[in-house]
Amino acid sequence: MDPEVLERITARRAELDDLEAQLTEQLSAVRSERDELSVAERALERVSEEIAGERASVSPAPGHVAGRTVMLVPHRGPEIQEAMLPPDYQRILSIVRQAGGPVTARQVGETLGWPSA
Numbered sequence: 673m674d675p676e677v678l679e680r681i682t683a684r685r686a687e688l689d690d691l692e693a694q695l696t697e698q699l700s701a702v703r704s705e706r707d708e709l710s711v712a713e714r715a716l717e718r719v720s721e722e723i724a725g726e727r728a729s730v731s732p733a734p735g736h737v738a739g740r741t742v743m744l745v746p747h748r749g750p751e752i753q754e755a756m757l758p759p760d761y762q763r764i765l766s767i768v769r770q771a772g773g774p775v776t777a778r779q780v781g782e783t784l785g786w787p788s789a
Contacts, residue, residue: 724751760784 734741754762767783768775781788 736742754765757765763784764780767780771779778788
């Protein structure tokens, strides 16, 4: 066999061995990072579910305004549902819906049986 051809084959084999080692190292790093992302994704899902559960279970807390106890209304947001409102607010919404049009505060108060004078 021609010594020059043999030398080229040997050199090319060394290049390929080096390339294989680099690719093996890169593949290992990619797999490791992908595994880390999977763990992070599962942790994020778990924490998100916990937060959503906590938000859903939070009932309005009473507050004090001018010496009177009142129910605080949660901040509006996509996760806030009507059932999370205090019962009086839910009744007000029901009255407005049933009216089918504009209503005055007096009409709502009278329907609720509150003094309107």
